[in-house]
Amino acid sequence: MGGLLRYLFGPGKREEHVRPRVVAAWDGSGPLDALQPPERSGGWHDVRGLTNLLEQPVRAGFRAPSAPVWHASIRNHPTDRILSDAQWAHIAAEVIAAVGLAPHGDVDAVRWVAVRHNDDHVHVVATLVRQDRRTVWPWQDKRKAQAACRDLEQRYGLYRVAPPGKGSRRWPSPAELNKAARLRTASSSTRPGRETGRAGRGVAPRERLRRRVREAAAVATDERDFFARLAQAGVRVKLRRGTRDPEQVTGYAVGLDGHRTATGDTVWYGGGRLAPDLTLPQLRSRWTETPPTGRGGNAARVAATGIVPPDVSRRAAETVRDAHEAMRAASSPLVASAIASAAADLLTATATAWEGREGGPLSDAADWFDRAAHDLHGRASARRVSQASHLRAMARLIAATGTVSRDRDTVAALHLVFTVAALAESLADLRKAQDRLHQARAARHAAGHLPLYHPPAGTADARTPDARAARPPTPDPPSLDRRGRQR
Incomplete structure (x- = not known):
């Protein structure tokens, strides 16, 4: 005392x-x-x-x-x-x-x-x-x-803090954050002249794994593709098999090279320890939702062939616009949540294609959008929401492009960002009507910062109209605590 x-x-x-x-x-x-x-x-x-x-x-x-x-x-x-x-x-x-x-x-x-x-x-x-x-x-x-x-x-009459979208993710513990800070300090002292990048700025391994797993899940077509993408992203995978049937895979865990316990063993995180929607049963429910025919089905077939058309950003923007109109007209919140969840996958795939594994401001906006899109009470199946299937198919197509053609797609790429920002505004209105203020603020944060995003280096900015001036910036969201959560 x-x-x-x-x-x-x-x-x-x-x-x-x-x-x-x-x-x-x-x-x-x-x-x-x-x-x-x-x-x-x-x-x-x-x-x-x-x-x-x-x-x-x-x-x-x-x-x-x-x-x-x-x-x-x-x-x-x-x-x-x-x-x-x-x-x-x-x-x-x-x-x-x-x-x-x-x-x-x-x-x-x-x-x-x-x-x-x-x-x-x-x-x-x-x-x-x-x-x-x-x-x-x-x-x-x-x-x-x-x-x-x-x-x-x-x-x-003070600032109201709402439940933070319960179950949207599993936050790093103070011990994990302290360990990440110690590793960052040791790395900077041994290599003082080297840039660490976004992934080396003391980010807890749980957060790095969650982002990489979500990036793979957003564009994977099946279980085999999902685990292959994780391996390509430098993530170690350990499969959990059933006790009665050893051939049956019942779950998975992921880890990072170099992140070990005091005894030298890899620190493993099950999918459910990253986020509830990243468990293997939840991911399998995505892959069983076969896209219907139409624009989404065509996109899925094109993505599967590996032959990428030159107008990917324009087609994606049209898909987002159609989905936005469907979400605003939806009579059921479950339908709107299905569209929002698929739009989060599309934005995640776009951010990965444009900014790479190290991330950037668009990846941060995608992270905020994902928080807003998470629905505690479930969502309608993509089988019954064609716009959700179209969005996920476009996400796979964007992932197949790798990067956007710099000069040719600049205007279309900016248009895609603006259409996603408009959808985020509608998602914020939906969350506010549901009295889920934390997620409403997350959606408005994403909507306010998406139009401020600059295209990837090398784009023809001099020939791109400054559409950002047409949309006033949104104030910064509430301050965050040491775990990155809103107060």
Whole structure:
């Protein structure tokens, strides 16, 4: 407790703590002025008195836990207004009551304080021993605290955080991120003059694998093609076979060369550990959806022959436009989700063809679009949604081209990007109507940044009309936490 309070009332790691103060405390604590740690000469705060008050129940408790401190930081969004100390005090009291540590009206609850040393957040610090000497064991405190924050966002008119499209992906753990950062540092120290590229900027292996697996899944025609594309992308694959029938493949795991455990074994990730829709059964459901005849069927047959026509971008733009009209006219959200999912595959294939395996801004936009397109409740089969089959067939055709013909397809390529951006806007409207705000913001982020994308190097920009001016840029999305998730 003492070390934590010294940090909260200290200057901070980068002198970012400004006027630290207690803004709220437990019932019966008395005036807040009496709890404020006195400031000594030199600017440091003496927290010994406050530490002693908070630790008194712990010293007197029955079998006090070895780790008796509970600590949470409550932060609002950068776009929110600055709240007063009284407002932050109310927020802190609501959160700590919601998690069950200090329910309203319980005078024997734990002792706690809320410390504010910045405009945008407070720290809530409590001990886990009640004043009646009983220990409190928090249960699902994270979920309860987040639920309380969602309610407080509405009551105060703050930036609303919606569930982040539950199940859209599996996020790297802090240990994975720390390991990626260490490997990046070691690589830069041994090869200081070498550019690391996008894949070497401390990106966790789980994220790199998820992107490569999704790129292969977006354009694969069957199981054999999928695993072959993974091998071409430098991904190691381990198949899982059935216990009753060893010839039957029931799943797969992927890994990267050089990403090993302390004992030297490859770190494997099953498809479900990357994203729920990347499990082998989910991928097989894609491959069994045979495209109907028409533009999509022709595209699939052309892609299979390996003979690529010169007007791929124009044909893809027409396919996206037709799919956009069908999505806006769809009477069922499942149909719209099927079209959006197939459009995500098309954008992923386009980004891979234009930017390569290292990725770029178009790959980032495709990643945001994929988050918005994910549907928790499933989607209609592509057998019943011809536009979805057409989009996936065009994705395979674009993948077959490898790269776009630079001078000839510049205008058509830009038109393809703009049509996908328009579809992303409609997807954002759909997600907003479904009250899935996180995915709506992801779709608007993709829609706002797609028109700002510059064609690949070597295109005839001087002869390309500046269509970007016709579409105002969309503001940046919410800030991200260390895992890349929206706050």
